[in-house]
Amino acid sequence: MPGWNTQDIPDQSGRIAVVTGANSGLGYVTARELARKGARVVLACRSEARGNEAVGRLLAEVPDAIAEFWPLDLGDLGSVREFADELPYERLDLLVNNAGVMALPYGTTADGFETQFGVNHLGHFALTGLLFPRLFGTPGARIVNLSSGAHLLGNIDIDDLNSERRYRRWTAYGRSKTANLLFTHELARRLAAIGSGVVVAAAHPGYADTNLQTAAAKLEGRKGTERFMEIGNRYFAQSAEAGALPTLYAATAPDVRPDAFVGPSILGWRGSPAKSWRASWTLNDRAGERLWSASEQLTGVTYEGLKT
Numbered sequence: 001m002p003g004w005n006t007q008d009i010p011d012q013s014g015r016i017a018v019v020t021g022a023n024s025g026l027g028y029v030t031a032r033e034l035a036r037k038g039a040r041v042v043l044a045c046r047s048e049a050r051g052n053e054a055v056g057r058l059l060a061e062v063p064d065a066i067a068e069f070w071p072l073d074l075g076d077l078g079s080v081r082e083f084a085d086e087l088p089y090e091r092l093d094l095l096v097n098n099a100g101v102m103a104l105p106y107g108t109t110a111d112g113f114e115t116q117f118g119v120n121h122l123g124h125f126a127l128t129g130l131l132f133p134r135l136f137g138t139p140g141a142r143i144v145n146l147s148s149g150a151h152l153l154g155n156i157d158i159d160d161l162n163s164e165r166r167y168r169r170w171t172a173y174g175r176s177k178t179a180n181l182l183f184t185h186e187l188a189r190r191l192a193a194i195g196s197g198v199v200v201a202a203a204h205p206g207y208a209d210t211n212l213q214t215a216a217a218k219l220e221g222r223k224g225t226e227r228f229m230e231i232g233n234r235y236f237a238q239s240a241e242a243g244a245l246p247t248l249y250a251a252t253a254p255d256v257r258p259d260a261f262v263g264p265s266i267l268g269w270r271g272s273p274a275k276s277w278r279a280s281w282t283l284n285d286r287a288g289e290r291l292w293s294a295s296e297q298l299t300g301v302t303y304e305g306l307k308t
Contacts, residue, residue, distance in 0.1 A: 004272050005245065006033050009252045013038030016089050017251075018131070020044045020072060020124070021099025023054040026146070026205055029244035030096055032058050034251070035065035039094070044072035044083065046099075074099055074123025076110035077299060084130035092134040094251055097124040097145045097180075103169045113298065114162040116169075120176035122299055125183055129301040135198055136305060143200040144250045145184045149263065151177035155281040158290050161298075178282055179291060181261065186288030188259035190306050199258050203250040204276060205243030206264035238270040249273035 017034050021027040022043035035041045035058060043058075045051035051069035058067050070087065073079035100120045109118035128135075128143060135141040153174025163172045184202040191198050246262040250273075256262070263276030281287060296302055 004249055004253070006036075006241075006248065009033060009037045009248060010254065011038055012252065015039045015093035016042070016091060017094035017096065018042045018044055018087070018092065019096040019098055020074065020127070021046075023047065023050040025240050026244045026247060027096070027098040028054055028058070029240050030098060030247050030251070031067065032061060032065075033244070033248055034094070035067050036062045037252075040066040041068075042087070043067060043069050044099075045069060046071070046073045046075075072099075072127070073110075074119045074127070075115065077123070077126055078110070080123055080126045081130060084127065087131070090134060091138040092131055093138050093141055095128060095131060095135060095143045096247060096251055097128065097143070098247065099124075100146060100176075103173050105169065106163070106167045108162075114164075114167070114172060116172045116176045117161055117163070117179065120173075121179035121183065122295060124180070125295045126299040126301040128187075129299075129303045132303050132306065136196065139197065141198045142251060142256075143187070143198065144247060145180045145200070145202045146204065146247065147180040147184075147202045147261070148173075148177040148204045149206070149276075150174050151181055151282060152279055154178060155279070156182065156287065156291060158287070158294065161291075161294060178279070181278060181282035182284070182288045182291050183295070184261075185259050185283055186285075186292045189285065189288065190292075190303075192258060194306065199256060201250040201256050201258065201260040201262065203246040203261070203273075204263045205246060206238065206270050207243075238264070242270065246273045246276075 012034055017039045019027050019031040022031040023045040031041045031043050043051055043054055055067050055069045059065055072083040104115055107115040113122055151174055154171045156175050156178050181202055184200055187200045250256055250262045261276045261278045262273050265271035265274035
């Protein structure tokens with residue numbers, strides 16, 4: 001793993017990959033590098049204009065790439081179901097649940113969920129469940145969930161998953177990232193119980209220069225905060241190319257184990273991919289079971305063949 005980079009990605013020819021939020025930042029780099037190695041890549045993005053622009057940019061950088069845009073709004077379960085229903089491939093080798101929002105003011109999704117929990121966790125829980133039969137039926141399939149070191153900001157509150165009692169934007173973000181890790185843990189446990197060869201792992205980018213840091217400030221018109229975040233990105237963050245390496249490692253390296261958590265090697269901040277430390281609450285079986293049950297009830301999505 002030391003020094004691992006995109007040159008070490010195994011050949012992906014013949015594999016089909018879906019990457020959410022692939023129009024920019026980590027998701028775009030992930031999609032581009034998978035395509036560079038021969039995968040057919042579906043860029044699943046909320047904005048049709050930005051999604052198609054990203055495909056055009058990718059094809060300009062990798063002329064022989066096989067890449068396409070499909071609309072997906074993770075804040076709308078109707079859109080998630082439509083995406084799964086219309087995706088034309090009967091098999092799926094890789095699902096990278098990359099898209100996310102961070103530290104937004106309080107809001108709700110189309111289905112009434114707190115936005116960060118709804119987009120970062122519930123949307124991806126539903127998407128993975130709806131695509132699960134294809135993943136389950138594809139030898140060597142893999143699922144990668146994007147979390148963050150910010151999961152340390154908060155354990156989930158199973159009795160207040162939508163932060164209805166009290167909303168603090170960073171706490172809610174941390175809880176959504178904890179949910180990503182608990183989802184990974186519980187899915188890995190359930191897959192192991194049935195002897196499935198599907199591998200599910202998690203990754204985080206450390207501090208990477210993407211538009212995630214400035215999105216909330218732009219939304220609220222907080223110019224000072226936006227400028228502060230831009231300066232931080234410029235002088236302290238690693239590039240999106242470097243930040244995507246843990247995701248690409250988790251998605252393609254042959255030695256990745258179920259429920260692995262991969263991040264940058266230097267203090268979880270920057271550097272080549274390495275095993276990442278995680279809070280003990282993200283490995284709690286009971287919490288994982290309770291979050292899974294709540295997620296099924298909230299989304300109406302169950303995982304075919306994965307009842308344990």
